[in-house]
Amino acid sequence: MTRCRLCGSTALTSVVDLGATPPCESFLAEDQLDLPEPAYPLHLRVCADCWLAQLPPLIAPEETFREYAYFSSYSTSWVEHARTFVEGAVERLGLGADAFVVEVASNDGYLLRHVVDRGIRCLGVEPSVNVGAVAREAGVPTLTAFLSPETGAAVRGEHGPADLVVANNVYAHIPDVTGFTRGLRALVADDGWVSVEVQHLLTLIEENQYDTIYHEHFQYYTVASAARALASGGLTLVDVELLPTHGGSLRLWARPEGAAGEPTARVAEVLDREKAAGLQELSGYTEFSARVAKVRRDLLRFLVEAAERGETVVGYGAPGKGNTLLNHCGIRPDLLAYTVDRNPYKHGRYTPGTRIPILPPERIAADRPDYVLVLPWNLRTELVEQLSFVHEWGGRLVFPIPELSIVEVTS
Incomplete structure (x- = not known):
């Protein structure tokens, strides 16, 4: 990627490089699990002339x-x-x-x-x-x-x-x-x-x-x-x-x-708020990559320690954002047994890249896991209410963004 897609400038500066991941909505059917899976660089840059943050257009809409x-x-x-x-x-x-x-x-x-x-x-x-x-x-x-x-x-x-x-x-x-x-x-x-x-x-x-x-x-x-x-x-x-x-x-x-x-x-x-935050100069973008790395370390540390204690962690939701998180962190079924989603289209499929099974939401109540990792964290208020039943067996919710948060829910 050499030019800004809005103004044509070549003044593009790295904001965060998340490695290479598959397209976030390319959920896999079971018969695709032994097939090659394409992955594309996920590298966010910002234009220092018009301040548009952008990814290279590697995948056509x-x-x-x-x-x-x-x-x-x-x-x-x-x-x-x-x-x-x-x-x-x-x-x-x-x-x-x-x-x-x-x-x-x-x-x-x-x-x-x-x-x-x-x-x-x-x-x-x-x-x-x-x-x-x-x-x-x-x-x-x-x-x-x-x-x-x-x-x-x-x-x-x-x-x-x-x-x-x-x-x-x-x-x-x-x-x-x-x-x-x-x-x-x-x-x-x-x-x-x-x-x-x-x-x-x-x-x-x-x-x-x-x-x-x-x-x-x-x-x-x-x-x-x-x-x-x-x-x-x-x-x-x-x-x-x-x-x-x-x-x-x-x-x-x-x-x-x-x-x-x-x-x-x-x-x-x-x-004025954006200018005060430094988003019209490069200084506003320089520390983001380090804070991203901390999210990854904290989440992996929690998952590894839970596994070593013999505790079960499952996911809630299979949103596109969740697949960025799972792939960047390298999370596989040994750390996240499965995730559930309300959308029947995704049931029986697997998350792209990480190959985590996607099941109906009813599995959480049936399996009574110790922790539920909430991937659509932006719906926190809605999902804390929807998942309040996990308190029945002492289960807790985990939110990875903006920082690791473990929540005890009540009815």
Whole structure:
């Protein structure tokens, strides 16, 4: 990787090198366990000119998203987050029955179903065939396609311009930042709105959230770099909200250049926070790699010592971030017997690289392990409640990020 994908600069500096890992959602069927498994470098760098943090584009999105293992609706809190967003957007923008809403990367319809319930015309644009089919079965109109300027123009030509375009947790997933942004601009009305949710690089670094670095994410944004990315496609950042989702996210509100007006005070406030954290100079990135190494050492020490005491540790969840953590730490079934997941698609499969079996959640109550390692740590509040039953046999929960935390749960 020699040039920044946003500004073309060659001033790229290493932030953290996590070695080589398989794609985080390439779960293995049993008959694949004796086959070769490709692994790709996972090395995050930052551009010292535009401050976009980025991975080399080694895996095309088409390889990952044609059939996808992640279904948003299996997270109760995420569905509730989507419902709250829709309610707020309808009120904020005054969306009525004659409005048109488009969501890009709409997954299984987890968000647009709330738009459908309000009687507002909508369309999902989802590249994954399998999850898009689930959305259509649930009554959410969905087009199977990757967003490009051409796709955006075609949707606009057929359905008209969108009053609101939603792009939640997809802006990091595309290597052609400018082309994708032009696609958003093609979709939205000249006086419309674009809402983008994306993980905040500030909290990723401050909270050691390195497991959210994986090949599906081609870049990681600050407000400063996101504003530049949006501008590259004809959109202007006008407001920002700080969200707790995914350990800390940004909700970016943008409009076409001619309708944008002045940005809110919140934009300046977050820019000031980023600058104070050193994220507009290399000093803000230099210590991250050492803190990542400590997470690895602490987790491995805990797992090895538990194994030597004869205690059982199993996992909860099989998210993409978990596979970065497992591979970086070199965790195998001798240290983590299995993990469980609510998504039936993953049952009977194995985690990429580490080959840990994925089982239904009921196995935890049946086996009564000493510890449950929670891999989707960003859902901590939700999962502490869901897993409160482990107190019945004295089991405890383990959270690896931002630092190792062992939690005794109560009913």
